[in-house]
Amino acid sequence: MQLKRADVVTGALALLDTDGLDGLTMRKLGARLGVQAGGIYWHFKNKEALLGAMADRIAGQVIETPLAPGPWDARLAEIAHRLRRAMLAHRDGARVVAGTYVVEPNTVRGGEQAVRILTDAGFPLDRAGWVIFAALYYVVGHTIEEQAQLAAGDWEQRGAGLPDTEPHRALSGVIEADPEERFAYGLELLLDGVRVRLAAAQAQRTERT
């Protein structure tokens, strides 16, 4: 049975789970797939293209099952939570997604769906994309750090001997918080911003009537 593009992606994601992004090499992937490293280059132009396909497979989970109907903010939050979960499902998943410019089909579709949710709610089209990108940066950034599991001791043993002030404890306490709760909190911060602007846009529309 010959190797297909999809098989390479599947094997690469399995290797990612066992060896992490830094351990994901073309040679090891070849060994797992039963081909030489060079053979992979028949299916993918280079490693970057493979990583792009991996990212799209991960992000594709977001639009796999249809979104439950409901208010726009709940639907957007659901997309964000799905993306986080999809990235958490693979070791270094967030780094893989972050490292690729998401022009793969699934990712584009997910972004379009998010834009539609905003515009359907009355949000101006020319700003919807900005909001979605801002949210994407937050979701990916948060999840990268979650997966980095920055060793709990790092903030304490930061050497420099800086005073153990209240602000410092507030910062170091962040990593001890429940990641899910913290994720939802930051997301709400962004959604609040959208709500403020949505209310302003609607007030303006009412004014004109």
Next chain:
Amino acid sequence: MQLKRADVVTGALALLDTDGLDGLTMRKLGARLGVQAGGIYWHFKNKEALLGAMADRIAGQVIETPLAPGPWDARLAEIAHRLRRAMLAHRDGARVVAGTYVVEPNTVRGGEQAVRILTDAGFPLDRAGWVIFAALYYVVGHTIEEQAQLAAGDWEQRGAGLPDTEPHRALSGVIEADPEERFAYGLELLLDGVRVRLAAAQAQRTERT
């Protein structure tokens, strides 16, 4: 004249500017500094530690000059803008900062200052760290993409032949927008969220009186 730790960082940042993060190798850095690649390891445990020092030098620019007095939101926005500018000042600067767990002295100090601005404004200490981290993810994520300069054509030539819908144009239009304006917009989204929570916290305080 012998090499000092700071000289290595300076040379590494210069090499970063000319060759980018992927071109930053210990051998090339050694050549630029006039030493063998192995010699650098006397000053830094490994490449990661060097990148951490580079990140701290970049981020350190944020707290170099004191912040002008003013309302909390203007001060926080100023910090965010400074961090963006500091990262933009070096090729791949945002990727360098993103790739390191920021426990270096300058970065910690910057974070503490940001927390203090929030708590001075009446924001609860136990959530201030969450806000700062959320903002950090946004700032770094935005700037990484800015520096990636994702080739303007990417969204158009995305092959799959997806329909050229309105949502799709909203997404692809993002990269044509003025990055500075877009950056400020997303930041305001987050600050709106903080304002909403600040107002709620103050209302609760007034209630009790």
Next chain:
DNA sequence: ACCTGAACACCGTTCAAGT
């Protein structure tokens, strides 16, 4: 069409030995 074998041009890191 799909892959092998082998090479090319690199990497980060270590470490005895030098000064």
Next chain:
DNA sequence: ACCTGAACACCGTTCAAGT
């Protein structure tokens, strides 16, 4: 204390040649 020289154990990618 600070660095050299040389090696170790890898990389991604290319490409003639095989089937």
